[in-house]
Amino acid sequence: MAVVPLRAGAEHRLPAEVTSFIGRRRETTEARRLLSVARLVTITGVGGVGKSRLALRVALDVRRAFPGGVCFVELADVDEPALIGQALADTHSIRIPPSQSPVDVLIEHLADRRMLIVLDNCEHLLEDCAVLADGLLRALPDLRILATSRQPLGIASEQTLELAPLPVSGAGPLTCSAESDAVRLFAERVAAVRPDFAVTEANLPVVLEICRRLDGLPLAIELAAVRLRALSVEQLLQRLDDRFRLLTTGSRAAPPRQRTLRALIDWSHDLCTAKERLLWQRACVFSDGFTLETAEEVCSGDGIGKAEVIDLITGLVEKSVLIREEGYHEARYRLLDTIRQYGRERLAESGEEAIWRRRHRDHYRDLARKAWERHFGPAQLDWHVRLHAEDGNLHKALEWSFAEPGEAETGLAMATHLLHHWIRYHPREGRGWLAQGLALCTAPTVLRARALWGCAWMSLMQGDEAPAAAMLAECREIAARTGSDYDLAYADLCSGMLAMSRGEAATAAVLYRKAADRCRRLGDHVGVALALIRLCLARSVQGRGEEAQALGEEAVAVCEAHGDVRYRAYALMVLGIEAWRRGELQRAAALQKQSLESNRVMDDYTGCGMNLEVLTWIAGSEERYARVARLLGILKSPPWSDDVSMVEFRWLRRHSRVCEAEAVKALGTKAFSAEVTRGARLAPDEAAGFVLELEAPEEPVPAASNGQVPPLTRRETEIARLVSRGLSNKEIASTLVISPRTAEGHVEHILDKLGFSSRTQIATWLNEQTRNGKA
Structure with missing residues (x-):
């Protein structure tokens, strides 16, 4: 028992600090x-x-x-x-x-x-x-x-x-991450055992990954640093999958529970009740955290009643085993990777890992199916956000399905049900999952046909026309054999997209019309909307303006009848393109801005990027070349920049090139570049205000009335506070229900606005503002 005597009077005898104190x-x-x-x-x-x-x-x-x-x-x-x-x-x-x-x-x-x-x-x-x-x-x-x-x-x-773990990543250039508290701690502790060691541009990515894998936990980082007496940073990283065997060389003078990583977590484990330990090990099947409802469904049974889960989660949060985070309308819980690995070992020792991995997969299989059924309509945003928060769990469920004998078809069905999630957020990844499932499930079934046109769609989004054409041909053959009009309709839709990407608007229009007619007969309203939106664009390109206008308005009506926001935004977008082609510039701009506002609500920056391109054409037609240049600058910066868009839209991007050339000629190279730079430096909220041509921006007012800290906007202040709490861009995105790309853009603009190079500087500045009563 270590005690420090205190003598009478004002003398203070505290343990001396024998190593440097980093951050905090x-x-x-x-x-x-x-x-x-x-x-x-x-x-x-x-x-x-x-x-x-x-x-x-x-x-x-x-x-x-x-x-x-x-x-x-x-x-x-x-x-x-x-x-x-x-x-x-x-x-x-x-x-x-x-x-x-x-x-x-x-x-x-x-x-x-x-x-x-x-x-x-x-x-x-x-x-x-x-x-x-x-x-x-x-x-x-x-x-x-x-x-x-x-x-x-x-x-x-x-x-x-x-007390949260030390922040690992910095913002801006990779080298700024060398200033993060976790990296600084690692570097100083390694230097104590290897004086020649330094974090360099070459080894920084490996050091960052070590610190991330160790969750930014100071003791784990210090134990890992000691291992560099004998290992390189690359060897250390490779061995972190077995971290409890690796991190066993703490100070001999430290308390026993702090000499090894396992002893440290054993101490927490011993403090838990038997049922809390049981829930802990079952919760290790989750990846990106989970909700109370999910835990009740997946982790209950065989010793844990469903009604007991809430009390067990509360106990694990209070014991600092689970971390509570704000989710979308509900709390989420997660385990640090080190805590999860410890629980996973316990679960493996119990011999029940396969049972709970299957329970986990089944839950997310059902979630994917429900999302497929409800992705069109008023609940669309809720489902998009929910699936986005569950990315890690969806991946884990798919991995298990494709690795477990006899489960590949379930995995392929799940990957197919997530099609609209992939298209919205992860087209490359979604294509990979579908391709993996298609390689394992070769029988000519309806499921394979559906997966084929889904995979073809995402191939087209990446510009890969040849594999898309082959998949669509096989899809048609299977759909004809099985009598699946649904899959024939979507084969027509995707074939129209392929034709349009090749500049064959007339062929595309025929295919889109066939797809729309089939979907009407099937009562598939989302298919009707998707086909009409694309048919509107095809007719507009052909110069058949009256028909294009009617088709676009019909698409808007279908979406509004079912309370859908996302596809209505795309219908307004193509109507705006047609208005621009007619020379109705004011109406075209109004339609694009209306579409843009909906896309921002849906956090659909692919759609936002297309809106910005069309607004650039409109500004060019109005000979507002400074605006053209600044819009092009905004398009180059997160979160607006995106290399994915509607397949058919790529064919129209020649208008952007023409616009840019005209702006350079009108302004001169130097002035054009200056405006592009100004656009690229705008914060997301400021960029939106410029794009939408709102009235003069709000002047900063004291924090007491609107919660912002000059010179930051309200949203930037909110994000700065999350940065100061040590949250990563991904965690900020989850907390605020925005995309990681949006969060990254905000953080970069905060750094630029304040003249800082690291997240630590943001936290320090905000603390000073708080002390001075400005935050």
């Missing part, structure tokens, strides 16, 4: 603030995240504010609840008579002192630490307590500070 500026500031307003502050977090180190740093920083002294009590080695009070008494050389309560004796000796007590590692004696802290705080009004625990003490006066 925001958390240190917040802990100090909480101590100024609360009498009990508990730093919580997963094992190895640095709670004790932060508590020590805070105690050192605030010691002058406590003339009665500061004492640090390490409880990790205290096994008996009765010894907690004695451990604290020992710091003051107080003898507690057997007949007296430790709390009463401590109250008598500590009366009238303004002092701080640090209770380190309370989690295994939680209730007794809570009773001691409550008793002392009630009797000693000038006392403050700073506790560390994997779980809050749970008393009324407590304020908690949840």
Whole structure:
């Protein structure tokens, strides 16, 4: 039991810091603030995240504010609840008579002192630490307590500070990531055992991946750093799949639970109840986290009742095993990769891994099917967002299906049901999954026909016409043999897309008309809308404006009748193209802006990019060449830039090239480039305002009235706060229900606007604004 004696008076004897303290500026500031307003502050977090180190740093920083002294009590080695009070008494050389309560004796000796007590590692004696802290705080009004625990003490006066792992990635150029706290810690700890080591541009990607794989956990990073005495960074990374065997060389002077990574997680495991351990290992089948509803469905049964899941999740969150995050209308939970790997080993040892992997796959198979059935209509956005949040779990379910004997057809059906998700977010990846399933499922079934035209669609999105044509030919053959009008309709639709990409508008129009007619007979409203949108564009290209106008309006009506937003936006887009071709520039711009606003609501930046291109043509027709140049600049920057679009639209991009050439000629190369650069530097919200030609932008106002910090917009302020919490771009995207590309664009513009080069600088700046009352 390690205790640090505190002598009378204002002398403070705290453990000396023997290694450098990296990062944690925001958390240190917040802990100090909480101590100024609360009498009990508990730093919580997963094992190895640095709670004790932060508590020590805070105690050192605030010691002058406590003339009665500061004492640090390490409880990790205290096994008996009765010894907690004695451990604290020992710091003051107080003898507690057997007949007296430790709390009463401590109250008598500590009366009238303004002092701080640090209770380190309370989690295994939680209730007794809570009773001691409550008793002392009630009797000693000038006392403050700073506790560390994997779980809050749970008393009324407590304020908690949840400590997250160190941020790993920086923003902007890759080399800026070398400034991230996790990389700095790794570099300094490696230099202690290998003085010649330095993070370079060559090894930075490997170092970053090591830190990511270790979740930014300081103790895990420090244990890994020691291994570089014998290994290269590449060898270390290769062996992290077996990290519990690898990371076993901690300091001999450290407590036993901190000498190896396994011992660290064992400590957390031992604190859990039997059912919490069971849920922990079952939850390891998830990848990108999960919701309560999903856990109830996948993890219940065989020892865990469905109604028990909510309490078990709450317990695991409180013990810092599960991390709670804000999702879309509901909380999500995830395991750090190290925690997941530990649980996965336990699950494998139980012999039940295949059972729970199948349960996981079945859940996401059903989710994919429901999404397929509901992707057209008022619930479209909800389903898009839900599937996007489940990307990792969908991949894991597909991997299992294609690897498990006898499950390939289920995997192919699942990949096919996710077609609209792939088209929206991941066409290359979706094509890969469908191709994998098609290679395994070669029988000429309806399922294969459906997968063939879906794979052909995504091949066309990538400009691969030859494989698309071959797949569509096979699809037609199977659909004719099986009598599937549905698949013949979509073979016609995709064949029309192929013809249009080749510039054969007349052929495309015939195929689109056949597809629309088949879909009407089948009652497939989304097929009708998709065919009409494309038929409108084909007729417009042919110069048959009146027919194109009627077709576009019919597509809008179909979408509105079913409450659909996304495809209505595309119908408005093609109507806007036809209006531009007629010279109705004002109407064309209005239609594109209306479409753009819907695409932004749907977070569809592929659609947004097409809107911007058409608005560029319109500006060119109006001879507004500075606007042309700035729109082209916006198109080059995230999140607007995208190399995927409607297949048929690529054929029309010659208009963009003509527009650009005319703008360069009118403005001159230098002025044109300056406007392009100005457009590329606009933040997403500012870019949208420019594109939509809104009135003068809002002037920044004090944060008290709208929550923004000058010179940032409201959204940028919100994102800056998430950056300062250590969230990655992907985590910011999940929290705010935006695409990772949108989050990346916001972060890059914040850095550019503030003149910073790293995310750490954003966090530091925001903390200063907070202290000055501006945030």
